[in-house]
Amino acid sequence: MGLPVVAIVGRPNVGKSTLVNRLTGMMAAIVHDSPGVTRDRTYRRALWQGRDFLVVDTGGLVFEDDSEFLPHIRQQVMTALSEADVVVMVVDGQAGPTAADESIAQWLRQQPTPIVLAVNKCESPQQGIVQAAQFWELSVGEPVPLSSIHGSGTGDLLDLVAEELPDLDQVDDAEEIKVAIVGRPNVGKSSLLNAFVGETRSIVSPISGTTRDAIDMLAVRGEQTYRFIDTAGIRKKKNVQYGPEFFSINRAFKAIRRSDVVLLVLDASDGITEQDQKLAGRIADEGRACVVVINKWDTIAKDNYTIYEFEKKLQARLNFLDWTEMIFVSAKTGQRIEKIINLVDHAAEQHQRRVTTSVINEVIEEAVSWHSPPTSRQGRQGKIYYGTQVSSQPPAIALFVNSPDLFKDNYRRYIEGQFRKNLGFTGTPIRLFWRGKRAREVERTVNRATRVKSS
Structure with missing residues (x-):
């Protein structure tokens, strides 16, 4: 270390x-x-x-x-x-x-x-x-x-x-990708961590609730350093009593917030449960990049259609994570474990990605030409003046429009879909902020004042 x-x-x-x-x-x-x-x-x-x-x-x-x-x-x-x-x-x-x-x-x-x-x-x-x-x-x-x-x-x-302590030169902090491993109890999170780092770093047991604290572990692949965070299994709130498990789950939620990428681990033999859906929603709300890992795939009897049927069920029940990539693995046998790292790298890259304003406006122009903004009953049509990326991790894009109220959920989803279709952003949520005419005027005033001051 x-x-x-x-x-x-x-x-x-x-x-x-x-x-x-x-x-x-x-x-x-x-x-x-x-x-x-x-x-x-x-x-x-x-x-x-x-x-x-x-x-x-x-x-x-x-x-x-x-x-x-x-x-x-x-x-x-x-x-x-x-x-x-x-x-x-x-x-x-x-x-x-x-x-x-x-x-x-x-x-x-x-x-x-x-x-x-x-x-x-x-x-x-x-x-x-x-x-x-x-x-x-x-x-x-x-x-x-x-x-x-x-x-x-x-x-x-x-x-x-x-x-x-031994005399050592000061060690510089390496750029690291923080990866939180979350899921319900006993889905194989600790086994995944041990497989990543190549040692028994976390205790693995069939007893539910074995992992109590959030376990950090550094691993190096090539020139990239990863901080894997194993977390306690997250059960339904009504089943959790105040005590060690209560604090363990809070640590797991904090691990999600301090991570760059979250590995949402599912148990292939259980399918997608209600608790899995709630965890997926929390990851999306926190704005974290995500990879869905379906573990214990070796325990499933398979034919040529099994994986496609499971993917359809997963996409239907986790539709708010339709931007994630998924992978079917077995921590026990090591099947496809190394491929998870490639997905983590891609998700982390997209999570901190920035796109120029000119490219964003090209996407908007094309999207509007194919599907015009809606018109209200009073005859007012929505107009998108321009867009610009305002932050990353996750990528956030501000869209300046004549009136945000004119753009309903269906059209907002359409615009987000066009950004994903043309720009990618696979593995990360994106945030769209719809700002009205007044916000546009304020931004112009600020930009004008900045230019005058710099000159």
């Missing part, structure tokens, strides 16, 4: 995610009183004393227990430790040393990675020194008393971490 890595490890519910939020300066990790909220390893960027590094949050480490997700969590912790330059072991100062802490300390002492011991939940500075002193018996270095909630002691912790 280019930056030094600091892994945060410890038994469940000692405040690892709260510490990650404090060190990275954002509410990045989901925090809840119940153990086992964090399962996968999640990467967040941090800065201290001019040094950039990545903080890796991990699930609670439990040895000698193979129930539920614990074996997968152990594997994720071990992977995080293998790539870490420094490991921060977090313990609970209020609970004191436990047998689980001793097991983790013994395991860490066998690793070559430098260890910094963080004694969390030391809310009182006076009592914190006494609480931290108990942890000398773990033999993993000086215990640092701190409070992740209040922030006290975290500067001392970061000073010790910075001393252990």
Whole structure:
């Protein structure tokens, strides 16, 4: 990843995610009183004393227990430790040393990675020194008393971490395409992420709701860097109770907003559900580029017409995403996985594309010649004076007309269709703003004043 890595490890519910939020300066990790909220390893960027590094949050480490997700969590912790330059072991100062802490300390002492011991939940500075002193018996270095909630002691912790970081030149941020992977629970989002990055980055399980937090992962293809964001499965709102799942879904919605391209993953065996339609609508409303990925295609009995029939059903039920491209894949077998990247590249390119005003007006002129604007009952006909692109991501075009009220939905869809037919914009929504005569006069006045000032 280019930056030094600091892994945060410890038994469940000692405040690892709260510490990650404090060190990275954002509410990045989901925090809840119940153990086992964090399962996968999640990467967040941090800065201290001019040094950039990545903080890796991990699930609670439990040895000698193979129930539920614990074996997968152990594997994720071990992977995080293998790539870490420094490991921060977090313990609970209020609970004191436990047998689980001793097991983790013994395991860490066998690793070559430098260890910094963080004694969390030391809310009182006076009592914190006494609480931290108990942890000398773990033999993993000086215990640092701190409070992740209040922030006290975290500067001392970061000073010790910075001393252990390797000396590296400043790493420039690469231009990256942010790709959010969203869908209902258990449609194969985490399997797709693992297939993209070529490792077990997210825990995959048939149990619905395995992924809790939004998982970021960088991958490089050629000269292009991608940030894949695996998200929690999004269920119907009425089925979601307040707690970890509630926060997980909110993180998934935020992932859509901060992405350039969204991979909407569908389960081929389930078809297109009502929840899939709502997710598609949300992607369109947020103005994100999109690729529809139909996963588990290997489980479908097929003939020469199967794929065409499925495409027709999908286009009918997701008609507001008729500008997207779709691909039928199997994350399990790897079928067509690499082709998704090509569709992502094209959608991202179209999402940030700009078209000159002269080309836009050529399309308008041709569209009007084939289908004149409607006329009102009072005999007023709509007129489109000109159009110009005002922004990108998504592309937005302002159309200056005599009266927006004269242009009903049917004609507006016709004009949008002409833009897509002549200019493409495949994979991205486009926004059309219909501005009346007054807006046109205001723009002319502003442009005139700008020219006078520049001269």
